[in-house]
Amino acid sequence: MASAFVNITKDSARAWGRWLLDLVLPPRCPGCGAIVGDLHSFCAGCWISLNFLGERGCTHCGIPLAATDSGTCAACLARPPLIARTRAAVEYGEVARHLAVGLKYGRKIALAKAMARYMAPLLDGMAADALLVPVPLHRRRLAMRGFNQSLLVARELGRLKNLQIAPQLLRRKRATPALKGMSFSQRRRTVAGAFESRPGAAGRSIVLIDDVLTTGSTAEACARTLDRAGATRIELLCWSRVVHNPIFER
Ligand SMILES: [Zn+2]
Ligand SMILES: [Zn+2]
Secondary structure (H helix, E strand, O other), X not given: OHHHHHHHHHHHHHHHHHHHHHHHOOOEOOOOOOEOOOOOOOOHHHHHHOOEOOXXXXXXXXXXXXXXXXXXXXXXXXXXXXXOEEEEEEEOOHHHHHHHHHHHOOOOOXXXXXXXXXXXXXXXXXXXXXEEEEOOOOXXXXXXXXXXXXXXXXXXXXXXXXXXXXXXXXXXXXOOOOOOOOOXXXXXXXXXXXXXXXXXXXXXXXXXXXXXXXXXXXXHHHHXXXXXXXXXXXEEEEEEEOOOOHHHOO
């Protein structure tokens, strides 16, 4: 009990210290640390190197379209995906990775605000009763890391867009190994059935929130769970997505 109290005191002292530093220190670029004019904005160099994706690409899955495609890619036309709309703020590259890794492993919590700032416009026009649902971590991973990076981003988005967040709606009931290096079908098999839904999804429009989108197999497993629980529409919004990846193609 005493040590828990000491930890809380230390943590809040650290948070206060950081808040005070934010007041007196100039804002820094979330990509490279250079001093910038506005809080949570990029320097010119990082800005130029980022590929902002916006509403470009297939109306459903968001992948870049061939010149011959209409607004929807051939795969989505043949079989409309469970996730009705997938969007990411930027293409996964050096700067995008720096933010994702800095938040997840470097515990630089302020990076969630920078990510949300550039993701928020992609929620324009969203129904006021839509729910933002961060992709959950397994409880063991959560205990190790201490926080869910997607929840931090979802919280910021909820605040910026005045949307409700529902972090309890999905639960990762089974821990899954890192998907890196697996093929698309291996990934899909690995995460299938890893999630369960708690009451509250029925009849709702849901936006899944994640940091990095590679093949989308994790988001698809989440969407399948929410679909079974009666969600009427499921979308996915990420900070960044891998665009040129052979296993990304379906
Ligand atoms: Zn920079
Ligand atoms: Zn598509």
